[in-house]
Amino acid sequence: MPSSVIKYFSYQPALKLLTITFITGLVYQYLDVPERTFKLFKAATSKGRYFNYHIKKRFKFEKVEN
Numbered sequence: 026m027p028s029s030v031i032k033y034f035s036y037q038p039a040l041k042l043l044t045i046t047f048i049t050g051l052v053y054q055y056l057d058v059p060e061r062t063f064k065l066f067k068a069a070t071s072k073g074r075y076f077n078y079h080i081k082k083r084f085k086f087e088k089v090e091n
Contacts, residue, residue: 031076041059052089053089
């Protein structure tokens with residue numbers, strides 16, 4: 026389902042690394058994200074809402090410089 030906040034996302038299970046590209050063009054990598062959390066995020070009807078409640082303030086992150 027399309028998101029008004031998130032443009033793309035990908036997950037690297039071996040690294041537990043979730044990469045999210047936002048509509049604004051900013052890219053962040055979220056560290057130590059369990060695969061279950063990613064699967065629930067991927068299946069969520071509202072990616073933005075799931076991100077805000079379950080990822081945003083729960084996992085360390087790094088901004089990816091362009």
